Amino acid sequence: MKLNTEYIEKLAKIINDNGLTEISVDDGEEAITIRKDAPEVISVAAPAQAVPAPAVSASAPAEKEEVQKPVQKGKTITSPMVGTFYASSSPDAEPFVEVGSEVKEGDVVCIIEAMKLMNEIKSEHTGKITQICVKNGDPIEYGQVLMYVE
Amino acid sequence: MFKRVLIANRGEIAVRVIRACRELGIPTVAVYSEADANSLHVRLATDAFCIGPAPSVDSYLSIPAIVSTALTTGCDAIHPGYGFLSERAEFAEICDMHGIKFIGPSAESMRKMGDKATARKTMIENNVPVTPGTGIIKSVKELKEFANQVSYPIILKATAGGGGKGMRIVRNDDELESNLNLCRQEADKFFGNPNVYAEKYLENPRHIEVQIIGDSHGNVIHLGERDCSIQRRHQKLLEEAPSPAIDEETRREMGAAAIRAAKAINYEGAGTCEFLLDHDGKWYFMEMNTRVQVEHCVTEMISQVDIVREQILVASGEKLSHSQDEILLRGHAIECRINAEDPDNDFMPCPGKIDGYFAPGGFGIRVDSHVYPGYTIPPYYDSMIGKLICWGENRKQARRRMYQALKEYVITGIKTTIPFHQSIIEDEVFKSGEFNTGFIEDFYERKNKEG
Numbered sequence: 131m132k133l134n135t136e137y138i139e140k141l142a143k144i145i146n147d148n149g150l151t152e153i154s155v156d157d158g159e160e161a162i163t164i165r166k167d168a169p170e171v172i173s174v175a176a177p178a179q180a181v182p183a184p185a186v187s188a189s190a191p192a193e194k195e196e197v198q199k200p201v202q203k204g205k206t207i208t209s210p211m212v213g214t215f216y217a218s219s220s221p222d223a224e225p226f227v228e229v230g231s232e233v234k235e236g237d238v239v240c241i242i243e244a245m246k247l248m249n250e251i252k253s254e255h256t257g258k259i260t261q262i263c264v265k266n267g268d269p270i271e272y273g274q275v276l277m278y279v280e
Numbered sequence: 281m282f283k284r285v286l287i288a289n290r291g292e293i294a295v296r297v298i299r300a301c302r303e304l305g306i307p308t309v310a311v312y313s314e315a316d317a318n319s320l321h322v323r324l325a326t327d328a329f330c331i332g333p334a335p336s337v338d339s340y341l342s343i344p345a346i347v348s349t350a351l352t353t354g355c356d357a358i359h360p361g362y363g364f365l366s367e368r369a370e371f372a373e374i375c376d377m378h379g380i381k382f383i384g385p386s387a388e389s390m391r392k393m394g395d396k397a398t399a400r401k402t403m404i405e406n407n408v409p410v411t412p413g414t415g416i417i418k419s420v421k422e423l424k425e426f427a428n429q430v431s432y433p434i435i436l437k438a439t440a441g442g443g444g445k446g447m448r449i450v451r452n453d454d455e456l457e458s459n460l461n462l463c464r465q466e467a468d469k470f471f472g473n474p475n476v477y478a479e480k481y482l483e484n485p486r487h488i489e490v491q492i493i494g495d496s497h498g499n500v501i502h503l504g505e506r507d508c509s510i511q512r513r514h515q516k517l518l519e520e521a522p523s524p525a526i527d528e529e530t531r532r533e534m535g536a537a538a539i540r541a542a543k544a545i546n547y548e549g550a551g552t553c554e555f556l557l558d559h560d561g562k563w564y565f566m567e568m569n570t571r572v573q574v575e576h577c578v579t580e581m582i583s584q585v586d587i588v589r590e591q592i593l594v595a596s597g598e599k600l601s602h603s604q605d606e607i608l609l610r611g612h613a614i615e616c617r618i619n620a621e622d623p624d625n626d627f628m629p630c631p632g633k634i635d636g637y638f639a640p641g642g643f644g645i646r647v648d649s650h651v652y653p654g655y656t657i658p659p660y661y662d663s664m665i666g667k668l669i670c671w672g673e674n675r676k677q678a679r680r681r682m683y684q685a686l687k688e689y690v691i692t693g694i695k696t697t698i699p700f701h702q703s704i705i706e707d708e709v710f711k712s713g714e715f716n717t718g719f720i721e722d723f724y725e726r727k728n729k730e731g
Contacts, residue, residue, distance in 0.1 A: 211344070211345065211348070212329060212330075212331050212332075212344075212345045212348040212349050212352070213348045213352065214352050244344055244345075244347075244348035244351075245344060245347055245348055245351065245378065269329075269349075269352035269353060270352075271329045271330040271331065271349075272314070272329075272330045272331050272332045272333070272339075272345065273314060273330055273333075274330070
């Protein structure tokens with residue numbers, strides 16, 4: 131390889147085109163590493179779908195109301211209704227669950243408030259909460275992924 | 281003016297309302313079921329919320345889901361469109377309770393007109409002609425007396441019904457009791473109210489309806505009539521304004537009657553008074569629709585009044601944009617409802633993916649539709665995919681424009697009723713303007729004789 135700006139630009143393009151963070155080339159004589167300060171590897175969280183994070187993943191364009199978080203393996207707890215998410219039963223109470231909490235099927239994991247009525251949302255799965263995708267006060271739509279359980 | 285409006289509907293009317301809001305500079309929130317994620321109204325709105333699974337009862341008819349969405353997104357008004365919750369008084373009340381303006385009449389107005397027996401009574405009190413009829417029927421004897429007094433045929437109707445449902449025609453004394461019982465049972469099943477009343481049944485009348493708009497300052501105007509006689513199984517297929525059967529004097533009388541009716545119930549917003557025109561020229565009040573209607577477009581074309589815009593303005597407290605004197609009805613407009621149905625197969629609904637889509641254009645051509653190439657029509661809702669409206673200086677010109685526009689209109693991948701509309705537009709009886717609600721039946725009889 132010839133270490134010139136043209137070559138470096140080519141490598142940089144490869145990084146960008148494929149959403150990579152780093153590329154290393156070593157031909158025995160010369161070595162070059164180009165690293166890009168990339169944000170966290172991100173993927174659009176698809177409702178009711180658990181996708182293992184691949185080694186290299188392309189950054190997906192932002193959707194209107196999608197939450198961008200590292201996608202974890204696990205089963206989903208989705209919202210059965212429209213409303214506002216609350217992690218605990220009242221502002222000064224402890225949250226029902228946190229990342230790492232053990233839950234059984236039927237345990238209350240959060241509240242969705244609709245028209246001044248507090249609705250307890252129960253876990254559909256047994257396991258450990260691996261991720262909570264929403265925060266207190268977020269507006270929630272039908273079918274939106276609230277948490278992952280493994 | 282409202283700061284954010286939620287549109288509690290889908291399809292072409294949701295698009296229509298979103299456009300009117302955009303023109304007024306109001307941000308919009310669309311609601312959609314899982315089956316409508318790719319629908320046009322979702323893309324056009326400022327924001328969109330999924331409110332439930334495909335079945336309407338769990339989504340577009342879910343009052344909690346819709347009101348919750350309005351509250352969490354900070355909407356101060358909801359436009360209900362037509363169908364769905366647009367004529368549900370309790371929905372209007374719930375909006376009111378939560379400080380959300382329901383763009384339409386009050387729950388009270390809706391109830392007065394929604395209960396058909398009460399509506400008739402209100403009309404009688406206000407000198408609006410009604411078909412000879414009864415109040416809620418208490419006995420078979422009472423019904424028999426009435427039937428023989430006005431002479432058969434008579435029609436039994438559910439007081440809580442509408443939209444052509446829960447009705448039975450009775451032609452003689454022998455059929456009377458059994459039909460009354462069945463009608464009561466159906467009324468209870470469909471509308472939750474077994475009360476039934478009777479009217480003299482007019483054979484193949486013309487269906488003439490008058491558009492009115494009222495504001496919160498006591499002003500009510502009418503925008504002329506529409507002729508909606510071309511119906512198949514009580515579903516309108518084609519509408520036009522003005523009616524070929526109505527002269528200037530009758531128009532004035534009907535308009536005045538519709539305004540009296542609206543003022544009697546303090547009506548606010550857009551509404552329609554439906555009348556039946558008998559063969560002898562007499563006309564009678566049938567029912568009032570307390571919402572914007574599918575066919576509002578033909579009235580817009582001849583009056584140059586944006587009815588949906590007016591709905592939003594009056595709901596926000598503004599006075600009507602025009603006085604009755606300022607309303608000038610010009611020309612003639614015809615609307616064809618384009619449905620995803622197979623006219624050669626008993627109008628079976630054909631949901632599916634639209635491959636090619638090319639809409640007609642030009643002067644006097646208007647297309648109100650929510651479909652686009654690649655769009656998949658979901659099977660859960662009604663089959664109307666768009667409306668083609670043509671305006672002309674007179675009926676002949678409107679008809680010829682419609683003829684050309686239908687020829688240009690191409691939708692592939694699904695079956696549509698475009699070819700069916702083409703045959704109606706060219707039909708001699710339709711051309712003459714002399715038809716009534718028996719048109720479609722007669723049309724098929726003539727076609728079968730030819731073929």
